[in-house]
Amino acid sequence: MTTHNIGELNPPNRLMLTPGPSSMDPRVYRALATPLVGHVDPWFRGCMDDVQVLLRKIFQTENRVTMPLSASGSGGIEASVVNTLEEGDEALIAVNGTFSDRMAIIAGHTPAKVTKVEAPYGQAVDPEDVRRAGKGRKIKIVGFAHGETSSGVITNIDNFRKVAD
Numbered sequence: 001m002t003t004h005n006i007g008e009l010n011p012p013n014r015l016m017l018t019p020g021p022s023s024m025d026p027r028v029y030r031a032l033a034t035p036l037v038g039h040v041d042p043w044f045r046g047c048m049d050d051v052q053v054l055l056r057k058i059f060q061t062e063n064r065v066t067m068p069l070s071a072s073g074s075g076g077i078e079a080s081v082v083n084t085l086e087e088g089d090e091a092l093i094a095v096n097g098t099f100s101d102r103m104a105i106i107a108g109h110t111p112a113k114v115t116k117v118e119a120p121y122g123q124a125v126d127p128e129d130v131r132r133a134g135k136g137r138k139i140k141i142v143g144f145a146h147g148e149t150s151s152g153v154i155t156n157i158d159n160f161r162k163v164a165d
């Protein structure tokens with residue numbers, strides 16, 4: 001196959017309404033057209049510091065360990081679960097759709113004991129069910145999908161935070 005008649009990449013400008021990739025602000029497209037800098041370059045370290053400051057603002061946290069991951073969403077789930085759970089740990093995963101179930105499956109590949117607390121499709125898991133499931137046990141992580149995009153259900157983080165505490 002020859003390549004001589006394949007032109008410059010020129011994708012159409014679509015309004016993206018899918019839950020995953022969605023329309024980007026033109027400022028993001030402009031940033032993508034700026035020069036590439038290696039990840040060990042001193043300039044990049046300063047840039048990463050700025051990214052962390054901005055991420056903390058978006059996620060309303062002061063956690064020092066706030067960083068972007070060069071991975072898909074599933075890679076993000078895997079990084080957080082697999083780096084946290086060890087032999088002897090227990091995890092409670094609130095499952096109410098495809099992506100929280102994926103978290104439970106990934107956690108199931110670790111040596112930790114994983115308990116699913118489920119809700120029917122289209123509903124959030126009741127934090128009181130999570131409290132009951134964890135009562136008297138030492139739980140290392142309580143996992144859930146904040147935005148379970150397979151059904152569009154939001155889980156209220158505050159209520160889960162209280163149960164975890």
Ligand SMILES: Cc1ncc(COP(=O)(O)O)c(C=O)c1O
Nearest residue numbers: 020072073074075099147148149
């Ligand atoms: C809430 C949520 N978690 C995880 C994923 C999986 O992401 P990826 O397909 O990038 O692995 C998605 C994808 O749409 C998602 O919406």
